[in-house]
Amino acid sequence: MLRLEGVRCSYGAIEALKGVDLEVPKGTIVTLIGSNGAGKSTTLMAISGLRPLSSGSITLDGEPIHDLPPEAIVARGVIQVAEGRRIFTRMSVRENLLMGAFLRRDRAAIEKDMHHVMDLFPVLRERLEQNAGTLSGGEQQMLAIGRALMARPRLLLLDEPSLGLAPSLVKAIFTILEEIHGEGVTLLLVEQNVHRALKIAHDGYVLATGTVVLHDTPERLLQNEEVKRAYLGDE
């Protein structure tokens, strides 16, 4: 479904991506792991059309998307849950969800999806008219995921959705991700919670200083000595 070939990306003189090759087959969960500064967020921003490539290509269903503006990529069903949640804090929860459906015009279906999202995240129903800035960190992450779902994604890009959350919430988030995948959404999951990410993924990539250093099945990556030492710690 999504294919990156030789993707290079720079911030001024710093080259953050040095030729990334990555593939996300339709219907799978692919996880992208790597330490801080490896280039994971930059990869997602490049896919979303917010970082220009200096070379390489990004194709969606065989069509190049790397020259499209971000809204055209959203319109193709590629939706990102950005790092740090980035909910609109000065808007209500309802308005945040509506913004997720910004490009859609099917009012009735939007209303229906809003209920679906609130079934998935019951806390959002209770807080619907509340200012989103008053939500806790976990609730904000749920809102960020719910907002992305409002766009009816085909491919969901998630940038460290479990970052900074209590263990029980982390578990809840991963359960929800599997549910979303069960509904037919393809996932590209960037995570520092490597163990959990590899547990639900079909395929894994390890990124280090802007290049893919490992690409293997989750089972094999979980057994890989380097991965164990660098990313799995005591687990």
Place this chain on the structure above:
Amino acid sequence: MIPGGALLQQIVNGLTVGAVYALIALGYTMVYGIIELINFAHGEIYMIGAYVGTISAGVFLAAGLPVWASLVLAIATAAALTSLYGLSAERLAYRPLRKAGRLAPLISALGLSIFFQQYVFLAQGAKDKVFPAAITSGGFVLGSVRVAYIQVAIILVAAALMVSLQAFVGKTRMGRAMRCTAQDPVMASLVGVPVNRVIALTFVIGSALAAVAGVLVVMYYGKVNYLAGYAAGLKAFTAAVLGGIGNIPGAMLGGLFLGVVESLAAGYIGGEYKDVVAFVILVLVLIVRPQGLLGVRVPDKI
């Protein structure tokens, strides 16, 4: 002490001028809210609006249209054509510099302000441009207060525009997109908001409001000249800062407040001091309460 009747008179006059400041201040505050730029050319946009309105009113009257129709059409024409100036300004002078830090667009705005002044000077001359229809005369007396019809018109038009703007920003899809872009343009892009178009729309709305203000003022005072944007722009900027720059209701309130205070100062202290009062207020607000009356955001990046 001036007598009570005169006090009321000053307040009515102040509200009239204040409504105009408020309309112009909205353009400053909306643009600042969305791209954190003080658009120093905004006063000139107002001045251009006054010229376009004056010229087109003349055209419509000469074509034999009734006075009221000519005035309404002149306002609409000014809003439409002047918003094209605002749109071009954003496209040519600001957008190319959006990633160039803070100072470059600010300097570009100052340059553009001078450019617009000189452009109108060259095209229209240095002499005052006189509004073609005499509408300053009519009015009524309420107690001891004389109210001109044009004052009523200014206050009503300004109020209607401000209510519409509030509804647009608060309730519509594009209004929401505008607020999102103001908060987090990257995230706005990620939900599919065409950020460049939203920014352009902000300039269009701000310019149209300033143009309407320009036409209303030239109807009120009867004339305009190519330097008129400077003082009005500074006053409206003061109003925007007073209300908390980036804050829409704040700009409205700041405009009305400044208009009334200025008018009272003219009545109590003397007309020649009224501009001084505005700038004293600007300096005081910046020192004592830089977030403005309603603002929560500090304009630390001016």
